[in-house]
Amino acid sequence: MNYPRWVVLSDGTCPTEDIYFLKSVAPWLQSRGIEVKRIDTSYWRLPVMCMPWLVGELRNAHVLVCRSLNGAWISWLEDNRHRVATIRYLIDDDIDAAALDEQLPETYRRRMSHVASHLQPRLLAIADEVIACCEPLAKHFSRRHDSVSLLAPSLIAPMPNHDHFSMLAPRVGFHGSRAHLADLENITPALVDIHERNKALTFEIMLGGFSPVSLRGLQRVRTPKPLGWRAFQRYRDRQRMHISLTPMRDTPFNAGKTYIKFLDNAAMGSVGLYSARSPYREIVSQGEDGLLVEDTPEAWRSAMQQLIDDPAAARLMAQNAARKALDIGNPEKARAFWWVRR
Helix, strand or coil, X not given: CCCCCEEEEECCCHHHHHHHHHCCCHHHHHHCCCCEEEEECCCCCCHHHHCCHHHHHHCCCEEEEECCCCHHHHHHHHHCHHHCCEEEEEEXXXXXXXXXXXCCCHHHHHHHHXXXXXXXXXXXXXXXXXEECCHHHHHHHHCCCCCEEECCCCCCCCCCCCCHHHHCCCEEEECCCHHHXXXXXXXXXXXXXXXXXXXXCEEEECCHHHCCHHHHCCCCEECCCCCCHHHHHHHHHHCCCCEEEECCCCCHHHHCCCCHHHHHHHHCCCEEEEECCCCHHHCCXXXXXXXXXXXXXXXXXXXXXXXXXXHHHHHHHHHXXXXXXXXXXXXXXXXXXXXXCC
């Protein structure tokens, strides 16, 4: 039986596309004879640049849009809605909240404001289904669309062994984006304190020149520049951490986040320290596969010191986190989700 092809109209949001479809599901669909293609609309800025082959590519196809799409491509979909089989819109962030969060980078806020005001409403109007990546987002979009489904993130990284716990001095890492700089700054006093108390401890803050000033000048603190998605995947698969930091302020923007960092931290072989709120409050088993931490510098300092002082317990937690990541991030769940939509 021939099924319609899938076409991802990409605006360059590679992590979202890979985690929820292209890396987790698409190869599996292709092995079952279903064609999957990706059109990079950040390169082909105008649909007319893809003529005449575009009409053939999208005829009777399932179209997937992740996060956003430029206005010219949305206009094409609006005018040619009758040519495609379905349009699905996948979203993994509360873009409205991002536009209003004054502690996010100004350029990011302006971009999100444009998406929220001018692009997302048009995508919702033409989408057959909205796919949200966490329950708060699903509830948010249920007020704006009649068909909203929930799809959790898939694990697309291999799990490491944990030999680094016996071979390397303790290493603490932060590998969030600039959108989480204010979250990191909230706990920076704890990092400075724990750095002073533990002379063998090293830090890796992947924010480059945007790293907190109080950390940049310290010895044993590396601040490499943020990497693009493909390069970060390669780096994550070979880099090893003992402790990974995932602080999250109590904001509407953070309330729309998935538990993707639990999977990323496990892939680096680390124990994750997470703010004690959703989504991690529902995922982490306290003291077994991570630590939930309250919003005070003292709580973060104490949690880090606990793991530094007991490397055997930290290693066991990291191993448990890897097992849980393999379970909750099992791509079979995403494959079942997409298979019924073929």
